[in-house]
Amino acid sequence: MPELDNAAVARLLEQAADLLEISGADKYRFLAYRTAARNVRSWPEDVSKTAAEGRLTQIPGVGAKLAAAIESILATGSFPELDEVAAVLPPSLVTLMQIPGVGPKTARTLYDAAGVSTVDDLERAIADGTVRSLPGFGEATVRALLEGIERYRRLGERMLLSDALPLAEKVAAEIAAVPGVVHVEPAGSIRRRKETVGDVDLLVASEEPAALARALPGLPVVSDVIASGEAFHRLLTSSGIEVDLRVVEPRCWGAALQHFTGSAAHNVALRERAKRMGLKVSEYGLARRSDGAVLACATEQDVYGALGLATPPPEIREDAGEIEAAEAGMLPRLVELSDIRGDLHVHSVATDGRSTLEQIRARAAELGYEYVAVTDHALGLRMVGGLDLDALERQWDEIDRLNAEGRGPQLLKGIELNIGEDGEVDYPLEVLARFDLCIASLHTGWGQPRERATARVLSAMENPYVDVIGHLTGRVLRRREPIALDVEAIVAKAAETGTVLELDAYPDRLDIDDSIVRMAVEAGALISIDTDAHEVSQMAFMRYGVWQARRGWATREHVLNARSLDQMLGALKRSRPPRF
Numbered sequence: 256m257p258e259l260d261n262a263a264v265a266r267l268l269e270q271a272a273d274l275l276e277i278s279g280a281d282k283y284r285f286l287a288y289r290t291a292a293r294n295v296r297s298w299p300e301d302v303s304k305t306a307a308e309g310r311l312t313q314i315p316g317v318g319a320k321l322a323a324a325i326e327s328i329l330a331t332g333s334f335p336e337l338d339e340v341a342a343v344l345p346p347s348l349v350t351l352m353q354i355p356g357v358g359p360k361t362a363r364t365l366y367d368a369a370g371v372s373t374v375d376d377l378e379r380a381i382a383d384g385t386v387r388s389l390p391g392f393g394e395a396t397v398r399a400l401l402e403g404i405e406r407y408r409r410l411g412e413r414m415l416l417s418d419a420l421p422l423a424e425k426v427a428a429e430i431a432a433v434p435g436v437v438h439v440e441p442a443g444s445i446r447r448r449k450e451t452v453g454d455v456d457l458l459v460a461s462e463e464p465a466a467l468a469r470a471l472p473g474l475p476v477v478s479d480v481i482a483s484g485e486a487f488h489r490l491l492t493s494s495g496i497e498v499d500l501r502v503v504e505p506r507c508w509g510a511a512l513q514h515f516t517g518s519a520a521h522n523v524a525l526r527e528r529a530k531r532m533g534l535k536v537s538e539y540g541l542a543r544r545s546d547g548a549v550l551a552c553a554t555e556q557d558v559y560g561a562l563g564l565a566t567p568p569p570e571i572r573e574d575a576g577e578i579e580a581a582e583a584g585m586l587p588r589l590v591e592l593s594d595i596r597g598d599l600h601v602h603s604v605a606t607d608g609r610s611t612l613e614q615i616r617a618r619a620a621e622l623g624y625e626y627v628a629v630t631d632h633a634l635g636l637r638m639v640g641g642l643d644l645d646a647l648e649r650q651w652d653e654i655d656r657l658n659a660e661g662r663g664p665q666l667l668k669g670i671e672l673n674i675g676e677d678g679e680v681d682y683p684l685e686v687l688a689r690f691d692l693c694i695a696s697l698h699t700g701w702g703q704p705r706e707r708a709t710a711r712v713l714s715a716m717e718n719p720y721v722d723v724i725g726h727l728t729g730r731v732l733r734r735r736e737p738i739a740l741d742v743e744a745i746v747a748k749a750a751e752t753g754t755v756l757e758l759d760a761y762p763d764r765l766d767i768d769d770s771i772v773r774m775a776v777e778a779g780a781l782i783s784i785d786t787d788a789h790e791v792s793q794m795a796f797m798r799y800g801v802w803q804a805r806r807g808w809a810t811r812e813h814v815l816n817a818r819s820l821d822q823m824l825g826a827l828k829r830s831r832p833p834r835f
Contacts, residue, residue, distance in 0.1 A: 257493035258475040262418040268292035271337040273349040276359040290316040354403040413451035417762030435463025442515040448802035460508040510552040514538035520574035570805040589805040594817040597626035600785030606631040618791035619664040628669035633681035635673040667691040678714020687720035696725035705739040726759040749780040753828040760800025772807020783815040
């Protein structure tokens with residue numbers, strides 16, 4: 256059987272969790288699968304390697320039963336409990352839950368009462384009036400379902416970058432070992448590090464394309480070759496995801512890489528510039544229009560250099576000013592993962608995290624950090640064990656004890672506060688002053704009027720001890736719409752008050768998005784790139800946040816946690832003189 260990657264294993268565990276939830280199973284059963292799926296997806300090595308070495312129970316949340324399920328998945332592509340629940344409920348029901356507003360109860364009702372098991376079924380059942388005839392499905396509900404279907408069609412069928420990129424990297428690594436392959440790299444929106452991806456595209460330069468074609472069916476990650484030609488192959492991977500390969504000669508590599516990276520708007524602008532210069536640019540290279548003479552383009556730098564441009568980083572190739580900056584020699588030196596000095600949003604076992612303070616510090620040391628902030632949930636979020644003052648005192652004492660050892664990164668006393676209905680937060684000022692930093696986040700308000708939600712955030716930003724606004728819009732990619740906010744007003748307020756805007760690097764959040772990052776950069780507001788990790792392996796998500804920041808033109812100077820500990824603390828609002 257072809258080898259499954261971590262994302263494929265995680266998806267099967269998630270499918271079991273969703274089907275069990277729809278079936279009405281005990282919540283601890285489906286939550287266990289969901290936790291394991293989340294941790295398998297973020298596990299830093301191939302789960303097949305972990306399994307082969309008998310170390311699956313080292314993955315947080317994976318005990319002996321779940322380890323057996325994962326071993327079964329790797330061996331057969333499924334496991335007994337998934338097979339059992341799939342025999343009762345069609346697995347396609349899971350896709351219904353990707354429609355905003357459709358939870359497990361609604362999905363089960365639609366299936367039992369109307370035979371709806373797919374998104375197409377739901378559209379038909381709405382069109383023929385079946386859904387409207389069901390109890391509890393009035394006009395407002397049906398209208399919301401139609402809006403949710405439209406959003407699913409637009410975004411839900413796209414993959415998260417965190418699923419697409421590891422798969423692309425795995426396929427690329429296997430192709431790179433094929434004789435004759437000179438270069439291989441993910442292209443398209445993956446290379447531009449967009450938060451969601453429609454297609455997985457790889458570009459390959461090979462001196463022996465026929466040998467490559469012969470080798471593809473035997474690659475461990477490939478379950479089938481759907482289409483194959485001289486310069487194009489479509490692979491079906493063991494994850495069930497299709498991957499497109501475009502094969503070029505090595506001498507065309509630079510032009511092809513530029514072309515297939517995109518974006519379409521960037522390439523159109525580049526072609527127009529080339530035309531004005533008497534040149535023609537394509538995936539095959541650059542040519543003079545006057546006599547057809549071809550210019551060598553072995554690298555992207557050759558392409559851009561021939562057009563009088565510096566080479567823009569792939570993340571900003573969106574025809575949003577990068578060509579003008581490249582012409583003027585004004586391209587920014589974008590923030591890099593190596594610039595990050597610490598993580599300012601990590602949860603521990605004190606609330607809904609699954610790692611101890613010692614484990615958090617050890618992981619931060621592995622990542623080369625100077626500091627890490629422990630930011631458990633505040634009192635108002637009691638559903639996840641929000642901390643009262645006695646619990647805070649105990650945590651602070653433990654942080655002081657660990658810091659006194661003088662080993663490893665500095666643990667910071669942080670908190671994730673809740674922004675209330677009037678912009679208030681959980682603790683009085685005298686308690687807030689004792690933290691090293693405070694994040695304040697919206698945890699309620701979806702569907703609230705834009706003006707009301709915005710006022711809550713603006714009011715919280717007036718608090719002298721609210722240093723950071725966490726995951727501003729509250730979105731969950733493909734599942735939950737962002738809270739409606741006047742983002743322009745919030746960014747302006749951030750710049751005015753010195754409040755930092757967080758870029759939550761958790762891959763299904765990536766909140767704030769790149770457009771808000773760009774807005775903050777231009778307004779002079781700082782951002783922090785944090786993982787919101789609830790288990791230490793998730794601290795590796797930092798790279799997704801850095802890429803999102805780069806898409807928003809952020810440099811190291813724009814990022815709070817790209818500063819040393821003293822510089823970072825000194826930049827916080829609480830460290831500044833009062834404004835009044």
